[in-house]
Amino acid sequence: MASTNRAHREEGRAYWAMVTPAFALYLLVMAFPIVLSVILSVSNYSGGRMFGGERWGFVGFGAYVRVFTDPWFWNALKNNLYIVLVSLFGQLPLGFIFAYFIYAKIVKAPGFWQGVLYVPNIISVIVVGLLWQTIFSPHGPIGEIVNHVRVGNFQAQLKSIFDAAGGFSLSDDVINKILHLAGPAGRSMFSDPVPELRDLLSSYQGQPMNDVYAALSNLFVQKWSPAFLTKPDVAMLPVLFVILWMYTGMYLILFLANMQKIDGQIIESARIDGANESQVMRFIILPALSGTIVNSAILAISGSLSSFALIFAMTGGGPSRVTEILSIYMYNNAFLGRPNFPLANAISLIMVLISFALIALTKVVEKRYGGKED
Amino acid sequence: MSEAIRESRLKKTLSTLGRGAVYIVMGLFAFMTLYPIFWLIMNSFKTTREFQVSQLALPRAATLQNYVEAWKMGEFGLLFPNSIIYTLGATAGIIFLSLMAGFAFAKLKSKATKPIYNSFIIGILLTTQTLMIPLFLEVNLLGIYNTRLAVLLVYIGAGLPIGIYLSTEYIKAIPSAVVESARIDGAGFFKILLKIIIPMSVPVATTLAMLNITNTWNEFALINILVSKTELKSLPLGIYKFSGSLSTDYGKQFAALTIGMVPMLVFYVIFRKQITKGVAAGAIKG
Numbered sequence: 001m002a003s004t005n006r007a008h009r010e011e012g013r014a015y016w017a018m019v020t021p022a023f024a025l026y027l028l029v030m031a032f033p034i035v036l037s038v039i040l041s042v043s044n045y046s047g048g049r050m051f052g053g054e055r056w057g058f059v060g061f062g063a064y065v066r067v068f069t070d071p072w073f074w075n076a077l078k079n080n081l082y083i084v085l086v087s088l089f090g091q092l093p094l095g096f097i098f099a100y101f102i103y104a105k106i107v108k109a110p111g112f113w114q115g116v117l118y119v120p121n122i123i124s125v126i127v128v129g130l131l132w133q134t135i136f137s138p139h140g141p142i143g144e145i146v147n148h149v150r151v152g153n154f155q156a157q158l159k160s161i162f163d164a165a166g167g168f169s170l171s172d173d174v175i176n177k178i179l180h181l182a183g184p185a186g187r188s189m190f191s192d193p194v195p196e197l198r199d200l201l202s203s204y205q206g207q208p209m210n211d212v213y214a215a216l217s218n219l220f221v222q223k224w225s226p227a228f229l230t231k232p233d234v235a236m237l238p239v240l241f242v243i244l245w246m247y248t249g250m251y252l253i254l255f256l257a258n259m260q261k262i263d264g265q266i267i268e269s270a271r272i273d274g275a276n277e278s279q280v281m282r283f284i285i286l287p288a289l290s291g292t293i294v295n296s297a298i299l300a301i302s303g304s305l306s307s308f309a310l311i312f313a314m315t316g317g318g319p320s321r322v323t324e325i326l327s328i329y330m331y332n333n334a335f336l337g338r339p340n341f342p343l344a345n346a347i348s349l350i351m352v353l354i355s356f357a358l359i360a361l362t363k364v365v366e367k368r369y370g371g372k373e374d
Numbered sequence: 375m376s377e378a379i380r381e382s383r384l385k386k387t388l389s390t391l392g393r394g395a396v397y398i399v400m401g402l403f404a405f406m407t408l409y410p411i412f413w414l415i416m417n418s419f420k421t422t423r424e425f426q427v428s429q430l431a432l433p434r435a436a437t438l439q440n441y442v443e444a445w446k447m448g449e450f451g452l453l454f455p456n457s458i459i460y461t462l463g464a465t466a467g468i469i470f471l472s473l474m475a476g477f478a479f480a481k482l483k484s485k486a487t488k489p490i491y492n493s494f495i496i497g498i499l500l501t502t503q504t505l506m507i508p509l510f511l512e513v514n515l516l517g518i519y520n521t522r523l524a525v526l527l528v529y530i531g532a533g534l535p536i537g538i539y540l541s542t543e544y545i546k547a548i549p550s551a552v553v554e555s556a557r558i559d560g561a562g563f564f565k566i567l568l569k570i571i572i573p574m575s576v577p578v579a580t581t582l583a584m585l586n587i588t589n590t591w592n593e594f595a596l597i598n599i600l601v602s603k604t605e606l607k608s609l610p611l612g613i614y615k616f617s618g619s620l621s622t623d624y625g626k627q628f629a630a631l632t633i634g635m636v637p638m639l640v641f642y643v644i645f646r647k648q649i650t651k652g653v654a655a656g657a658i659k660g
Contacts, residue, residue, distance in 0.1 A: 014482060014563035014564065017564075018477060019478045025471070025530055026497060026531055026534050028527065029528050030497050030532075030535075032512060037505070050514075098400060101400065106396050107393075117400075120407060124610045126594050127631045134627070141430055253654055254654055298499070305501065309595050327506075341511065348508055355504065358499055362499070
């Protein structure tokens with residue numbers, strides 16, 4: 001009896017020695033900040049030393065009122081919601097479909113597709129953000145491609161005009177056709193278009209035709225500048241595109257891993273019984289993956305709440321705050337200009353509460369689907 | 375009969391067409407993934423002038439000058455070792471603490487297991503980034519702002535929930551008889567942890583290593599609020615420096631981005647299978 005007691009005590013001591021370091025650290029990083037944000041969100045703390053500095057204390061729930069009446073809060077929440085929608089209706093379905101194509105061997109080389117489509121996930125989001133910022137900027141390759149195509153089209157049409165005229169010719173007909181091609185914007189460069197353009201072109205007499213084409217396209221083809229990220233009304237679109245680009249591969253990996261856990265014999269015997277592709281999908285694959293799909297959806301929502309660095313690097317929340325998300329809204333309130341720590345902590349706590357709501361939702365869903373398969 | 379043959383031939387044509395469409399869609403996606411990366415690396419060898427002339431053409435005379443300058447300006451010589459310290463330190467810490475606590479949760483009897491273990495599970499969805507403002511204030515309060523210790527503590531604490539979940543589930547599957555017979559032979563619990571459990575947990579430790587190495591190496595939001603001294607910064611912070619006023623000096627910016635991207639690409643090429651396995655395991659639970 002005494003020895004079992006001693007063994008019991010030893011087990012208890014070992015238990016706490018093993019659990020305490022992890023639990024203490026976890027409390028330090030997760031629990032304590034939550035407590036701190038509760039306290040500071042109802043205080044008038046404005047920075048500096050917390051103890052022995054400027055005195056601060058309880059002032060009430062004004063910070064929450066300010067958050068909920070601030071249109072920028074709702075703007076940020078709306079952007080988070082867009083991200084959630086892109087995840088739920090973009091990344092998840094695409095990831096699922098791609099996973100199925102690989103799983104059902106509709107495409108060859110499964111390793112290649114998995115390997116390539118997952119690549120964006122292992123690159124730092126800072127690199128991804130800055131890379132796409134450049135691609136979508138006026139100096140990016142999209143503008144170069146579009147303008148290249150425009151110039152190419154314009155020159156091809158010029159060539160057919162001159163070819164029809166049998167070479168370099170300055171007849172009224174040719175001049176008019178060129179002016180027609182130039183459009184109203186091109187014509188408006190001249191006060192008397194036909195003679196002025198003829199004068200201009202006559203200086204090219206005897207030069208190679210390519211020079212003539214180049215000169216005319218320089219003059220008439222309007223350069224297109226793809227300033228997606230600087231136009232407030234469209235700036236969110238490239239951001240959402242990059243989010244889709246980045247994370248679709250992760251859901252592909254997730255869905256494929258769970259599809260591969262399905263017993264192949266079930267599908268085999270269903271096929272023998274005459275089930276077609278869509279029946280296999282509907283009655284075997286989808287039910288087997290329901291838990292994974294729900295978990296992925298919740299993961300996507302909590303992922304959107306925590307996303308920060310990608311948009312921070314890509315747009316910084318701009319232009320004029322239209323791409324701001326909750327985390328950036330919070331960050332700017334704490335670190336940009338005069339810090340408003342009560343407000344920033346209130347935002348932080350609101351985000352934590354949304355997370356808790358999600359966790360509760362997971363539990364409910366888990367009970368209903370019994371989806372704890374791993 | 376001929377009707378049936380025609381029908382099956384039609385089916386075959388349709389499925390070939392469908393297959394072609396699948397290849398096109400997935401191929402397009404793969405192209406959109408790889409081309410920007412290729413484009414970035416290619417342009418990092420051009421001067422800014424050449425980049426402005428053409429962004430699509432291959433570099434005419436590849437220059438390494440961008441790398442030399444970006445390395446100096448970003449002070450990557452300082453940041454690289456920091457990134458390695460943070461990544462290895464946090465990963466080792468998470469694995470060891472997770473296996474130790476996981477062993478206690480899975481094999482030692484205690485009434486405390488249920489509430490403590492469940493609180494870790496909650497932490498899986500509670501992302502640390504939402505707490506960055508109170509964390510910043512806490513670190514200041516504790517007087518460890520601008521220290522490597524703060525970065526490591528926060529990284530380890532943030533990685534523990536998923537680490538403990540995976541470790542506990544894994545160790546639960548190890549037969550209890552293994553532990554019991556070692557107990558009868560007189561081994562203490564720590565000896566069992568070190569000599570039996572940890573060697574048997576290499577697969578789950580590998581999964582955790584893959585998850586945490588990639589996460590920590592690329593982490594930005596937290597370290598951004600934990601340190602401001604250059605000699606403590608990690609690579610992503612250094613790369614971010616190339617965004618503001620330097621963002622139009624494309625040559626240097628691209629070189630910096632490539633420097634930030636290549637180590638993980640190499641790591642991925644070597645450990646692709648293990649990394650994707652880790653992702654699938656790590657994302658399972660809500």
